Amino acid sequence: MKSNKINTIAEEVDAKEKYVADLDQALAVAGLGWYNIKYSLVLALFLMAAIIEPVGYSFVLPAAMCDLDMTDGQRGFIASIPYIGIVTTSFPWGYLVDTRGRKIVVIYASLLAGLFGIASSFMPELISFATCKFLTALCIACPAAVPYTFIGEILPVQSRDMILSIVNALQISGTALTSLFAWAILPLDFRIDFGLYMFRSWRLLSIINASFFLIAAGLLSFGPESPKYLVSQGKMDEALKVLQGIYAGNKKKAPEDYPIKALDVPPHDDTKIGFLTSLKVQSLPLIKPPYVKWFALNGFLLFGIFSVLNGLYLWVPDVLNRVLSGAGEDMTACDVIRARFDQNVEENTECIDTIETITFVISSVANISCALIAVAVSSTVKFIGKKRLTIIVFFLIGTFCILINFITQDMVFAVLMSSFPILALAVGPVNAYSVEFFPTHLRGMAVGLTMMIGRMGSIVGTNVAGLLLNAICEMTFYLFGGLLIFCGLLAFLLPGTRRSPPIETTRL
DSSP states (O other): OOSOOOBTTTTBOOTTSOEEEOHHHHHHHHOSSHHHHHHHHHHHHHHHHHHHHHHTHHHHHHHHTTTTTOOHHHHHHHHHHHHHHHHHHHHHHHHHHHHHOHHHHHHHHHHHHHHHHHHHTTOOSHHHHHHHHHHHHHHHHHHHHHHHHHHHTSSOHHHHHHHHHHHHHHHHHHHHHHHHHHHHHTTOOOOEEOSSSEEOHHHHHHHHHHHHHHHHHHHHTTSOOOHHHHHHTTOHHHHHHHHHHHHHHHHTSOGGGOSEEEEOOOOOOOOOOOHHHHHHHHHGGGGSTTTHHHHHHHHHHHHHHHIIIIIGGGGHHHHHHHHHTSOOTTOOHHHHHHHHHHHHHHSOOOOOOOOOHHHHHHHHHHHHHHHHHHHHHHTTHHHHOHHHHHHHHHHHHHHHHHHGGGOOOHHHHHHHHHTGGGGGGGHHHHHHHHHHHSOHHHHHHHHHHHHHHHHHHHHHHHHHHHHHHHHSHHHHHHHHHHHHHHHHHHGGGSOOTTOOOOOOOOOO
16 A cells, blocks of 8 residues: 555545555545436436336236236236346346446447337237337346446445435336326327227337436436446556546546546456356356355345335236225225125126226325435435344335235225335345445446346246235235345344445456
C-alpha cells in the first residue's frame, strides 16, 4: 500500500502528489451525487421493466383468454413462461455479464426482450403468442438481475446499502404502474380488424409493458461501463476515466481535478482460457467453501420471496375479482372462492374476459401505497440495517398470508393480499449481501444464479397457487405464509450490516 493515504469518509486528499488508491477508496472520493444517482435510476428502470412484463400477465391473460381461446390450465402455464425463461438462461447471462461487460450485455438483452414482447401483441393465436412470450422470457434474466450488481459497483461503500434498497423499492412501483396501466387501458372498448385477429386493449397493454425494456436500453447506452468490471479485466485507464466522469458529474468540476491519478492494480491473470473452462471458473467456486453457504442461503431466501411475490401474487387480481364480485357475509375468502368455483362448474356460461373496476381500484391503490411505504422504509435502511429489514419483511408478510384464512371482511382481505409487493423490500438487501459475499469476477454469476433459484420459486408458486386455490384453498395461504416465516428464521444467519466485504481474489 502506498504511503499516500486517502480518508474514504472525509475525502481528505493531499493534492501535492499523484495519489494511488484502490477502487473502493476511489469511489468514495468520487462521492455520491447526481451522476451515479442518475444511472442508478436508469438501472432501476431495467428492474421495473423486468417486473412489469411478468406481473402484467396477471391483467393481460384474463383479458386475453377469450381472444386466444385459453383455458385456466394454459393460463397458469403461460404465466410461468417468464420465470421458466429466467431460470433456463440465468447461467449463460451471468457468464456473459462477467466476461463481456455489464453495460453491453444488459442493453442487448433488454432490446431483444422489448422487441419480442411487442411482437407478441400482434400474434393471432395462442401458440404464436406463447412463442413470442417465451423468446421474451429468454432475455429477461439479464435485466432482472444485473442492475443490482451494476448499481453496487458505481456507488461508494457507505452509500451502497441505502441506494440499493431505495432502487429496490422503486422496482415495487413497477407493480403499481402495471395496475394503473391496466386500469387506464383494459376498459377501453375498441376493436381494429387486422384480418386474422382483432386488435383490442389487452394487446395495447402488452406493447406498453414491453416498451420499458427499450426505453431503459436507450438511456443506458449513454452511460458508463461498471468501473469494478473494468478493473477486474485489467482495464485500469478506462476505469479511471469512468471514475473521473463520476467525480465531475457529482462535484461539478473538471475530470482533471479528480485527485486520484492512478488505481492500485489488483493481481490479474491475462491467460486466455476456453469457454468451458471459463464457465467452470465462473461457477464452481460458488458451490465450494467459503462461498457455498452464502450462495445456498441467498438462493433459498430469494426462492421464498419470489414464490409469493411473483408466484402467488400473480393470482391476486383474479382472486380479488372473484371475491369482491361475489356475495357472502361472514365468509372467508376461501369460502367465497369455493362457492364461485362450484357455480362456474355447474353453469355452462359464455366466455367472459372483463375485470371489475373495483379490482383495478384496489390493486392500484394498494400497489401505490406499497411503493410509497417501500421508498420510505428503504430510505432508513442505513439505520434499520439490511438484516433487520429482511427479517421484519419476511415475518410481516408471512403473518399476513396466514391471517387471510381467518378474515371475513372483503376489504381487510384485499389489504392483506395486496400487501405482497412489500416483499420486494427484501430483494435489495439479499442482493446487497451478494455484492459483499462474492468477489468481482464471480459476482455477476452469483447474483444471476441466486436470482435463478429465486425465479424457480416464481414457477413453483404460480403453479402451486393455481392448483391449490380451487382445490385446497386454505392450504395455499398456510403453505406460503409458513415458507416466508421459515425464511425469516433463516435470515438470522445473515451477518450484521457492518460486516466488511471480502478481499478480492484473483481469477484462477
